[in-house]
Amino acid sequence: MYNIIKYLFFVLIVIAFVSCSKEDIKKQIEKTNNTEVTENDTDTTALTPEEAFSLAMVNILDIEDEDLQNYLEDEIYPIVKNSNKITIDNISSSLILLQYVENGNQKNILIQKFYDLDKDEFFFEKREVQNDAIKQFVK
Secondary structure (H helix, E strand, C coil), rough: HHHHHHHHHHHHHHHHHHHHHHHHHHHHHHHHHHHHHHHHHHHHCCHHHEEEEEEHHHHHHCCCCHHHHHHHHHHHHHCCCCCCCEEEEECCCEEEEEEEEEEEEEEEEEEEEEEEECCCCEEEEEEEEEECCHHHHCC
């Protein structure tokens, strides 16, 4: 009889610990989810139009390149800010084609990424091209 009471007491203690830990886990998951939502809300509301543009373009490319984002914000956004249609294509790892419509005319900008050995940094150059991606790269 004493052994049964001892085992029963042990089982009750184990059940108490397991149920407490499940509640703690649930609370931690809820806290994490709430924190993520709050962080995402503050990130999107604090974006300038330039930042929103560059973020959208690198999302289309499905890459994370902070140098490219800065270049798009500083150099490309002022050119395309009045356009209502913009797209971007990653032609290669160092060549990007941006297409936009200005006053009903489609325009294309070729952006090329370079590496400067002396300064140990990346930089970009842009040039307007007449052909779109299909005419330029598909034969």
